[in-house]
Amino acid sequence: MMERNEQEKSKLMKQLCGGAVLTVIGVVLFMYVGPSLTADNLAIMKAAHSAQEAADAISSNNMKEIVVDVIGAACICAGLCTMLAGLVKPKKNK
Numbered sequence: 001m002m003e004r005n006e007q008e009k010s011k012l013m014k015q016l017c018g019g020a021v022l023t024v025i026g027v028v029l030f031m032y033v034g035p036s037l038t039a040d041n042l043a044i045m046k047a048a049h050s051a052q053e054a055a056d057a058i059s060s061n062n063m064k065e066i067v068v069d070v071i072g073a074a075c076i077c078a079g080l081c082t083m084l085a086g087l088v089k090p091k092k093n094k
Helices: 002-047 051-087
Strands: none
Touching: 002 051
């Protein structure tokens, strides 16, 4: 019985650590990667030779930002759900 309890604790710690890592990755994507892509739009506009070229480059940059935001949100959601699932795990009746 004691071994099983230790195994459950080990699984819980792995689950909590994995969830925490995913959450941190998502927050880093939101806080550090996302804003830098938005700030690049002004530099893109200044470097463009025509309005169409600027629009195409900004559109491409904005698509990258959307992808980063979606991945960040997915990581945060997966991490929080993983941690909560480990903490709220129902006890099995014997």
